Amino acid sequence: MPDSTRREAEDRVRDSEEGSVSLPDLGDSIDAVTFEQILEMDDEEDDREFSRSIVFGFFEQAEQTFKKMDDALKEKDLAQLSSLGHFLKGSSATLGLTKVKDSCEKIQHYGQMKDEEGTADEPDEAKCLERIKATLVAVKEEYAEVEKVLKKFYGS
Amino acid sequence: MRSIDEAFEVFTPVPTVLLDATFHIIQVSASFLALNHLKSGECLGVNIYDLVKSRALVPDPAALQVVLEKAISTKNVYTTSSDQAADRFATSLRAMPIFEQDALLYVLLEVQEASARHERRNAINDQLDTNDTYRVLVDTVKDYAIFMLDTRGNVRTWNAGAQLLKGYKPDEIIGKHFSIFYGEDDITNEKPRRELEICLRDGKVEDESWRYKKDGSKFWANVTITCVVRQGVHIGFSKVTRDLTERKAAESRVVAAYEESAKLKSAFLANTSHEIRTPLHGMLSALTLLMDTSLTPEQRELGSIIEESGSVLLQVINDILDYSKLSSGAFSISTDISVSVPSLITSVVRSIQPALKPGVELGTSLDLNLPTTALGDPLRYRQVVQNLVANAVKFTESGSIDIHASLAEEDATSFTIRTEVIDTGIGIKNVAIGSLFAPFTQFDASATKRYKGTGLGLSICKSLAELMGGAISFHPNPKEQGSVFWFTAKLGKFYTANEVDRLSTKLDAQVLSPVPDSLALVRELAPGKRILLAEDNFINQKVMLMMLKGLGFAKVDTVVDGAEAVDRARRNPLFYDIILMDISMPVLDGLGATTQIRELGVDTPIVAMTANAMKEDVASYLAHGMNDYVPKPVDRKVLLKAFLRWLS
Numbered sequence: 001m002p003d004s005t006r007r008e009a010e011d012r013v014r015d016s017e018e019g020s021v022s023l024p025d026l027g028d029s030i031d032a033v034t035f036e037q038i039l040e041m042d043d044e045e046d047d048r049e050f051s052r053s054i055v056f057g058f059f060e061q062a063e064q065t066f067k068k069m070d071d072a073l074k075e076k077d078l079a080q081l082s083s084l085g086h087f088l089k090g091s092s093a094t095l096g097l098t099k100v101k102d103s104c105e106k107i108q109h110y111g112q113m114k115d116e117e118g119t120a121d122e123p124d125e126a127k128c129l130e131r132i133k134a135t136l137v138a139v140k141e142e143y144a145e146v147e148k149v150l151k152k153f154y155g156s
Numbered sequence: 157m158r159s160i161d162e163a164f165e166v167f168t169p170v171p172t173v174l175l176d177a178t179f180h181i182i183q184v185s186a187s188f189l190a191l192n193h194l195k196s197g198e199c200l201g202v203n204i205y206d207l208v209k210s211r212a213l214v215p216d217p218a219a220l221q222v223v224l225e226k227a228i229s230t231k232n233v234y235t236t237s238s239d240q241a242a243d244r245f246a247t248s249l250r251a252m253p254i255f256e257q258d259a260l261l262y263v264l265l266e267v268q269e270a271s272a273r274h275e276r277r278n279a280i281n282d283q284l285d286t287n288d289t290y291r292v293l294v295d296t297v298k299d300y301a302i303f304m305l306d307t308r309g310n311v312r313t314w315n316a317g318a319q320l321l322k323g324y325k326p327d328e329i330i331g332k333h334f335s336i337f338y339g340e341d342d343i344t345n346e347k348p349r350r351e352l353e354i355c356l357r358d359g360k361v362e363d364e365s366w367r368y369k370k371d372g373s374k375f376w377a378n379v380t381i382t383c384v385v386r387q388g389v390h391i392g393f394s395k396v397t398r399d400l401t402e403r404k405a406a407e408s409r410v411v412a413a414y415e416e417s418a419k420l421k422s423a424f425l426a427n428t429s430h431e432i433r434t435p436l437h438g439m440l441s442a443l444t445l446l447m448d449t450s451l452t453p454e455q456r457e458l459g460s461i462i463e464e465s466g467s468v469l470l471q472v473i474n475d476i477l478d479y480s481k482l483s484s485g486a487f488s489i490s491t492d493i494s495v496s497v498p499s500l501i502t503s504v505v506r507s508i509q510p511a512l513k514p515g516v517e518l519g520t521s522l523d524l525n526l527p528t529t530a531l532g533d534p535l536r537y538r539q540v541v542q543n544l545v546a547n548a549v550k551f552t553e554s555g556s557i558d559i560h561a562s563l564a565e566e567d568a569t570s571f572t573i574r575t576e577v578i579d580t581g582i583g584i585k586n587v588a589i590g591s592l593f594a595p596f597t598q599f600d601a602s603a604t605k606r607y608k609g610t611g612l613g614l615s616i617c618k619s620l621a622e623l624m625g626g627a628i629s630f631h632p633n634p635k636e637q638g639s640v641f642w643f644t645a646k647l648g649k650f651y652t653a654n655e656v657d658r659l660s661t662k663l664d665a666q667v668l669s670p671v672p673d674s675l676a677l678v679r680e681l682a683p684g685k686r687i688l689l690a691e692d693n694f695i696n697q698k699v700m701l702m703m704l705k706g707l708g709f710a711k712v713d714t715v716v717d718g719a720e721a722v723d724r725a726r727r728n729p730l731f732y733d734i735i736l737m738d739i740s741m742p743v744l745d746g747l748g749a750t751t752q753i754r755e756l757g758v759d760t761p762i763v764a765m766t767a768n769a770m771k772e773d774v775a776s777y778l779a780h781g782m783n784d785y786v787p788k789p790v791d792r793k794v795l796l797k798a799f800l801r802w803l804s
Contacts, residue, residue: 037791037792041702054695090693
């Protein structure tokens with residue numbers, strides 16, 4: 001879809017809801033339509049109490065999950081890594097944190113001893129762990145990036 | 157200088173006696189005496205027949221008589237062949253009569269020991285000597301190692317090919333055992349010995365494996381060993397060895413190239429589908445938002461064209477993925493999930509209703525003897541039904557579409573179920589019938605413009621029906637214009653009264669018309685409705701609660717795992733109007749919870765919430781007793797539609 005059309009669609013969302021919100025540029029790490037859905041749930045735009053609690057709750061959850069992933073990686077516990085990947089995939093998807101979500105999905109698949117897409121089997125356990133290790137580094141960077149953007153957005 | 161008599165006696169190498177015309181022995185060789193453990197005094201002047209009889213010598217008197225009579229009557233040398241000699245030594249006799257005119261003067265009688273090993277070696281050499289043509293042929297072949305082994309497996313002959321291939325010169329190898337060509341493992345496993353045993357039993361043995369050259373390098377060999385029998389006696393083995401190293405290397409290059417390309421294809425398909433699906437989902441969801449705004453009729457029509465084309469495109473991508481999985485054999489079919497054909501058909505009817513053209517009726521008829529539950533692969537079964545019905549809907553402008561399911565066959569362990577889809581659509585021309593189920597065909601090239609699709613649907617259905625132990629076919633509608641597609645599938649039996657009760661569902665053909673302002677409708681419905689939300693991730697839980705609150709739902713209970721959800725449903729079966737169920741949860745997942753809730757007899761609508769929005773996953777949720785699904789991240793518009801379907 002051409003950019004202009006997408007923007008119109010997004011504009012329409014904003015215009016159609018009471019009190020249009022002005023969003024800063026969140027970059028391509030965050031899906032604007034999904035994140036906007038969260039912002040619409042705020043009673044007042046000024047304090048954004050609800051969305052702030054969700055976003056900061058997510059920060060806490062993500063950091064805890066990364067720590068558990070590090071531990072599981074040390075233990076070489078693929079099943080646990082997959083389950084943690086799935087867990088964080090759910091909440092990052094809800095917030096529209098596309099890159100983090102995609103990486104979590106990869107970890108989920110690698111943990112199931114599949115390829116990146118979850119379509120083909122990868123019988124080599126060591127290879128799966130190696131891929132998870134690399135993806136975990138990437139997802140932490142992706143997370144740090146959105147964390148910075150979102151913290152700036154919430155002015156803290 | 158010894159006398160002739162003395163020389164004859166001492167030095168004749170072959171055991172020999174010289175007889176006079178009356179067959180009395182006048183000369184005997186030392187070798188004959190040694191052979192028969194006799195002294196010359198016991199022989200000289202004695203009739204040969206008497207000697208043979210009295211000392212039980214070999215060969216027996218009968219053979220002796222034959223050889224002497226033949227030699228005398230033909231006046232020529234005569235030899236009994238070794239197979240005529242019945243004794244275990246396989247001894248033969250050679251008689252040379254000496255005549256003067258017609259008067260017999262002497263007979264020279266020799267005893268030949270065919271059983272002695274050196275004789276057999278000679279036999280092999282004789283054979284090759286006597287057949288120069290073959291010897292020249294064998295010797296000049298350079299691509300094959302052709303050589304002979306004696307009965308013990310020692311190398312006897314060696315051709316040019318053998319020398320080139322294995323690197324040994326004839327004088328280095330002749331007399332050596334052929335196990336020298338084998339690797340250590342083969343020798344430890346006594347492979348050379350076993351090969352000769354098999355060869356003796358079957359006459360021939362063929363093997364393909366590694367062999368070793370003189371310099372220690374190995375090559376991939378095709379080896380044929382044949383048992384060589386001459387005049388009834390096993391004299392050795394012939395061995396032909398070909399070097400297939402190049403061919404094997406070429407084969408493995410081809411296999412590697414094939415595997416690589418299959419892998420690339422699979423990766424390409426997965427990547428492409430992902431790359432196409434992501435923007436397509438974005439486009440379709442933006443379009444949904446657009447369609448909910450106030451549009452002019454013209455804009456709405458254009459929008460619905462985009463919507464339709466978009467969903468066709470999505471279907472195409474899913475079909476291509478399925479097809480590539482089916483054609484690579486990576487597709488697996490379950491045989492142990494409960495299948496309720498009536499409820500599957502109901503669910504297909506429900507999902508297809510909105511696509512019906514005005515003036516087309518969609519009806520179902522189910523035979524009374526149709527089992528309510530069986531074991532099989534509900535999602536594949538549903539996929540075939542869905543595809544056939546969707547085709548009928550696509551090609552039927554007016555009239556009716558009927559889905560008919562019946563029990564075709566039944567035995568102790570399985571049902572064969574036949575499902576027919578009968579339409580009054582445009583039908584199929586005879587010419588197209590043959591290629592109907594071939595991939596990438598549409599029955600009429602001109603139809604492609606009007607009826608979109610990959611042409612993969614029926615091909616996928618055919619593969620699926622066959623994987624389910626059934627078949628698929630087509631015939632024209634016998635009553636009027638149109639088509640009849642039917643397929644059969646074999647489903648397993650199971651006998652739990654509980655399950656049967658749980659799964660027997662009534663058919664309802666509820667018609668849902670598209671609603672322009674779903675938000676307003678849901679807000680009207682919401683007050684008073686009770687929702688159970690099962691979601692373990694508290695971020696998602698909070699967002700869902702807020703979203704539900706925004707839609708006007710005030711009574712929402714939350715649980716964090718499947719077991720708690722089952723517990724709520726058990727304590728108060730009629731309390732909730734709808735259950736929103738996450739799939740992946742601790743303790744008990746959404747599928748397990750749904751199964752248990754259905755087993756309790758609770759038929760509250762259950763909507764799956766999942767980030768695994770693959771078509772096959774979704775079908776499996778429905779097969780577990782869920783009614784609908786909403787992909788994650790939850791889009792409010794999609795959620796609204798689900799509420800409208802299940803709460804109104």
